[in-house]
Amino acid sequence: MSMNRQGRESGVGDGAAAEGFETYTGNRGLQLEEPLIFEKGAPDRFGVDLPAGPKIASRLGGLDRHKPIGLYGLSEPETVRHYTRLSRQNYAIDMGLFPLGSCTMKHNPRLNEKMARLPGFGDIHPLQPVDTVQGALALIHLVGEWLCKLTGMPGVAISPKAGAHGELCGMLAIRAAHDARGESRKLVLVPESAHGTNPATAAFCGYEVVGIPANERGRVDLEALKAKLGPDVAAVMITNPNTCGLFEPDMIEISEAVHAAGAFVYCDGANFNAIVGRVRPGDLGVDAMHINLHKTFSTPHGGGGPGSGPVVFSEALMPFAPLPFVRKTGEHFELVEEEQAHASTDHNESFGRMVAFHGQMGMFVRAAAYMLSHGADGLRQVAEDAVLNANYLLASLKDVMSAPFGDTGPCMHEALFSDDFLGGTGITTLDIAKALIDEGYHPMTMYFPLVVHGAMLVEPTETESKSTLDQFINSLRGLALLAKSGDDRRFKGAPFLAPRRRLDETAAARKPVLSWREPAQRQAAE
Amino acid sequence: MRYLPLTAADRRDMLATIGASSIDDLFSDVPAAARLAGPIAGLSNHMSEMEVERLLTGLSRQNLPASEMPFFVGCGAYKHHVPASVDHLIQRGEFLTSYTPYQPEIAQGTLQVLFEFQTQVARLTGMDVANASMYDGSTATTEAIFMARRITRRTKAIVSAGLHPHYVSAAKTLTRFTEDELVCGEPKLTAGAPGDDLDWILSQLDEQTSCVVVQNPNLFGHVADLTDLAAACHAKGALLVVAFTEVVSLGAIRSPGEMGADIVVGEGQSIGNGLNFGGPYLGLFATRDKYVRQMPGRLCGETVDAEGRRGFVLTLSTREQHIRREKATSNICTNSGLCALAFTIHMTLLGEEGLRRLAALNHARAVQTAERLAQVPGIEVLNGAFFNEFTIRLSKQARPVVRELAERKLLAGVSLGRLYPGVPELENGLVLAATETVSDDDIEALARGFAEVLA
Numbered sequence: 001m002s003m004n005r006q007g008r009e010s011g012v013g014d015g016a017a018a019e020g021f022e023t024y025t026g027n028r029g030l031q032l033e034e035p036l037i038f039e040k041g042a043p044d045r046f047g048v049d050l051p052a053g054p055k056i057a058s059r060l061g062g063l064d065r066h067k068p069i070g071l072y073g074l075s076e077p078e079t080v081r082h083y084t085r086l087s088r089q090n091y092a093i094d095m096g097l098f099p100l101g102s103c104t105m106k107h108n109p110r111l112n113e114k115m116a117r118l119p120g121f122g123d124i125h126p127l128q129p130v131d132t133v134q135g136a137l138a139l140i141h142l143v144g145e146w147l148c149k150l151t152g153m154p155g156v157a158i159s160p161k162a163g164a165h166g167e168l169c170g171m172l173a174i175r176a177a178h179d180a181r182g183e184s185r186k187l188v189l190v191p192e193s194a195h196g197t198n199p200a201t202a203a204f205c206g207y208e209v210v211g212i213p214a215n216e217r218g219r220v221d222l223e224a225l226k227a228k229l230g231p232d233v234a235a236v237m238i239t240n241p242n243t244c245g246l247f248e249p250d251m252i253e254i255s256e257a258v259h260a261a262g263a264f265v266y267c268d269g270a271n272f273n274a275i276v277g278r279v280r281p282g283d284l285g286v287d288a289m290h291i292n293l294h295k296t297f298s299t300p301h302g303g304g305g306p307g308s309g310p311v312v313f314s315e316a317l318m319p320f321a322p323l324p325f326v327r328k329t330g331e332h333f334e335l336v337e338e339e340q341a342h343a344s345t346d347h348n349e350s351f352g353r354m355v356a357f358h359g360q361m362g363m364f365v366r367a368a369a370y371m372l373s374h375g376a377d378g379l380r381q382v383a384e385d386a387v388l389n390a391n392y393l394l395a396s397l398k399d400v401m402s403a404p405f406g407d408t409g410p411c412m413h414e415a416l417f418s419d420d421f422l423g424g425t426g427i428t429t430l431d432i433a434k435a436l437i438d439e440g441y442h443p444m445t446m447y448f449p450l451v452v453h454g455a456m457l458v459e460p461t462e463t464e465s466k467s468t469l470d471q472f473i474n475s476l477r478g479l480a481l482l483a484k485s486g487d488d489r490r491f492k493g494a495p496f497l498a499p500r501r502r503l504d505e506t507a508a509a510r511k512p513v514l515s516w517r518e519p520a521q522r523q524a525a526e
Numbered sequence: 527m528r529y530l531p532l533t534a535a536d537r538r539d540m541l542a543t544i545g546a547s548s549i550d551d552l553f554s555d556v557p558a559a560a561r562l563a564g565p566i567a568g569l570s571n572h573m574s575e576m577e578v579e580r581l582l583t584g585l586s587r588q589n590l591p592a593s594e595m596p597f598f599v600g601c602g603a604y605k606h607h608v609p610a611s612v613d614h615l616i617q618r619g620e621f622l623t624s625y626t627p628y629q630p631e632i633a634q635g636t637l638q639v640l641f642e643f644q645t646q647v648a649r650l651t652g653m654d655v656a657n658a659s660m661y662d663g664s665t666a667t668t669e670a671i672f673m674a675r676r677i678t679r680r681t682k683a684i685v686s687a688g689l690h691p692h693y694v695s696a697a698k699t700l701t702r703f704t705e706d707e708l709v710c711g712e713p714k715l716t717a718g719a720p721g722d723d724l725d726w727i728l729s730q731l732d733e734q735t736s737c738v739v740v741q742n743p744n745l746f747g748h749v750a751d752l753t754d755l756a757a758a759c760h761a762k763g764a765l766l767v768v769a770f771t772e773v774v775s776l777g778a779i780r781s782p783g784e785m786g787a788d789i790v791v792g793e794g795q796s797i798g799n800g801l802n803f804g805g806p807y808l809g810l811f812a813t814r815d816k817y818v819r820q821m822p823g824r825l826c827g828e829t830v831d832a833e834g835r836r837g838f839v840l841t842l843s844t845r846e847q848h849i850r851r852e853k854a855t856s857n858i859c860t861n862s863g864l865c866a867l868a869f870t871i872h873m874t875l876l877g878e879e880g881l882r883r884l885a886a887l888n889h890a891r892a893v894q895t896a897e898r899l900a901q902v903p904g905i906e907v908l909n910g911a912f913f914n915e916f917t918i919r920l921s922k923q924a925r926p927v928v929r930e931l932a933e934r935k936l937l938a939g940v941s942l943g944r945l946y947p948g949v950p951e952l953e954n955g956l957v958l959a960a961t962e963t964v965s966d967d968d969i970e971a972l973a974r975g976f977a978e979v980l981a
Binding site (some may be wrong): 048050069093103117126206251284306368378382504508 | 527528529530531532536537539540541543544545546549551552553554555556557559560561562564565566567568569570571572573575577578579581582583584585586587588589590591592593594597599601602603605609611613614615616617618619620621622623624625626627628629630631632633634635636638639641642644645646648649650654655656658659661662663664665690692693695696698699700702703704749750751776777778779780781784793800801802803804805806807818824825826827828829830831832833835837838839841842843844852853854856857858861862863864865867871873874875876877878879880881882883884886887889890891893894896897909910911912913928929932937940944945947948962966
């Protein structure tokens with residue numbers, strides 16, 4: 001029993017009446033069902049009025065599109081309602097804790113959105129004369145300068161569009177640097193705990209991937225790594241803090257050994273949030289590192305992008321960095337593209353262009369607003385609070401869950417649990433995750449990293465309050481104890497309270513339906 | 527700091543729970559040599575919202591926005607009017623601040639949008655299936671070359687001179703260390719069909735060819751019928767990849783699918799998304815049903831939940847890096863989810879009829895612009911067939927002309943000298959785009975500006 005604000009007694013009710021009937025609409029109060037636009041719209045319905053154009057004779061060369069395209073439209077009120085109703089079927093950071101390990105789901109400040117929409121940033125064309133976009137180039141330069149100072153690295157490539165694209169940028173520079181020395185090294189060492197993008201990227205650059213095992217403390221095994229170094233190794237791709245949420249204490253020795261073997265250190269910067277303002281990767285011997293602006297610098301994840309993955313480089317790799325980039329000469333900003341690079345002596349070894357234009361300007365503006373808001377002092381506090389929050393979770397949960405590295409010292413920005421505590425219950429990591437959905441949370445990252453069984457990786461971030469964490473801890477402790485008691489009713493078949501019950505992913509993959517077809521077409525296909 | 531909820535008392539209590547005496551204890555794994563004692567020097571400290579706004583607004587004012595002057599710049603990014611409701615809806619926190627839909631039970635909003643998006647893109651391009659988006663048009667084009675290699679097990683890709691030179695550069699960079707071999711055409715300002723090199727492509731096409739990549743409309747705005755090229759490709763066992771930079775064109779000209787394309791890729795920025803100085807943009811990628819398992823990127827598919835209700839999930843993920851690691855079809859993880867949402871909402875507002883009207887208006891404005899410029903001494907309009915973009919040859923080098931016109935607050939287009947530095951025969955070329963945002967007055971101002979600068 002709880003009290004509402006008027007002081008009258010309120011309660012949740014027994015719910016029996018509500019469970020007893022089905023509604024005519026399929027809706028359940030505020031939980032609204034919504035068909036596809038193809039089921040509610042029509043080809044001749046629209047929500048955009050256009051002015052009449054001039055009368056002209058067509059110059060399409062007789063290639064006019066005559067056949068129906070098959071698009072369905074809605075009026076503006078219907079469109080607004082359709083997408084508003086769909087939005088309500090999503091969980092989001094704006095609604096609550098989103099402790100998805102390795103993804104850094106922190107608050108997205110709305111100032112950043114406002115700044116990115118200033119006409120001087122949002123409404124300029126990438127191929128306008130550079131004299132008409134000096135402020136935009138100044139902004140890119142500003143972001144680059146902050147990234148360099150925060151990482152202790154001398155140079156930055158701005159154009160990569162996401163983390164994996166940044167990895168590619170870094171590895172292409174490494175490959176180009178070896179080629180320039182006339183060396184053809186074949187191997188890249190990647191710890192077993194790495195993100196899947198790391199080996200995929202190395203393979204893309206023509207390298208063979210060799211795994212490095214973790215030691216019993218969840219860190220890279222320094223001796224095993226040294227044993228694998230040799231004249232055929234081009235680079236080590238390492239994540240620090242690593243995907244177990246632990247700092248690599250041997251990082252400086254690792255870098256020294258890698259450099260001594262003539263190879264480069266690529267650092268996956270996905271977990272930079274844990275150390276921003278407290279540790280500079282340049283001081284650890286890193287040669288290249290991408291920075292996910294959509295993680296550490298809080299550009300919104302948007303349901304799966306857009307991201308942005310600028311890469312910082314050491315002196316050794318700078319000459320090979322991709323085009324274009326921004327150069328400041330006096331008070332003037334220059335956009336160095338193919339032409340200027342060929343003409344200069346310091347950048348004519350660039351490995352080339354990775355994308356059509358200059359990277360994710362919209363994300364640079366948001367990141368700039370975020371950096372300036374926090375400042376050097378605030379960013380340091382970001383890392384401290386992110387690490388504090390994760391350790392608080394770890395300390396508050398490790399007696400009821402199993403923390404495989406919980407006794408090896410503090411974690412960084414995320415706490416890793418395994419499914420050992422579920423042993424013999426028949427309840428799995430997936431079940432725990434789905435039960436958390438019923439508690440009103442987005443689950444943690446499941447089954448990653450691969451180095452522990454049934455991994456649950458929890459990253460609270462610094463933008464969560466202590467009371468939010470306490471409620472989450474309380475909920476997760478309750479679930480863990482319930483699971484261990486052998487009572488699986490809350491777990492098997494969860495979630496029970498989400499817009500959908502568990503979805504059949506096997507059926508989706510066996511017979512893929514990837515676009516809507518008119519019912520007649522669909523029947524004919526079956 | 528306004529974004530950090532912990533108070534000093536919270537921090538103290540939490541450290542006590544952890545059993546640490548200070549925050550420094552939590553960073554004890556960091557080697558002593560790499561520990562920073564205080565905030566990093568040379569960077570400002572935290573600022574109020576008001577101060578940040580003042581600083582960034584100041585920078586933004588040093589740029590000339592497209593809507594403040596007659597604007598004819600295209601070549602891969604286009605100025606279109608985006609309805610206000612699009613930007614409102616994509617800023618709903620449930621869309622803006624959600625993650626990739628890995629937990630489908632609480633991400634049906636994003637997933638249903640992706641399913642609608644995939645359907646719209648498949649229909650626009652005349653293909654069977656589309657993925658849930660890529661970074662941009664250039665990276666989508668390169669991924670198409672890789673996909674063609676996987677399907678045909680051949681490595682030679684013929685790249686038309688009409689493909690955007692930045693797309694060509696990106697493809698060259700990304701194939702540098704793969705087994706792909708790019709054979710690239712050289713652009714010519716042929717009167718009537720600038721950038722068209724169908725004959726050269728046919729001369730290169732052979733049994734080793736994995737794919738032919740053409741852009742339609744091409745960089746120079748030329749529109750071509752690709753039906754015969756598709757047949758020639760298929761006769762040699764090669765695939766036809768058709769790229770586009772202006773997705774609105776698909777509302778007016780015959781779809782690549784209708785012309786026989788096997789993979790269609792392009793830039794979707796024009797619908798729902800602003801210019802943003804080059805990004806974030808929206809890569810579109812579509813193909814035929816039979817090739818779906820070789821497709822890169824995320825895919826959303828329909829299924830049912832435990833109670834038999836329709837729902838959507840990410841599917842066929844065994845192609846992807848988080849499962850396949852070094853054997854994945856692509857290293858791509860993040861895509862352009864929010865840009866795809868903006869596209870889908872705008873396309874829903876347009877519907878079939880609205881898109882056709884929008885495309886017709888774009889074409890009408892471009893024809894009007896071309897016909898007016900053709901009257902200016904010193905300008906030769908090179909295109910026969912075009913959509914909303916065309917190429918002119920000036921009586922002098924185009925780059926300084928563009929700069930001079932910019933000083934008069936006229937953004938006249940993209941000089942080919944900027945896109946193809948060091949190619950003398952292209953130096954007088956200029957590509958202009960005219961969209962629905964162009965007015966009669968803009969066209970008149972442009973024509974007069976040219977007349978003065980070329981005089």
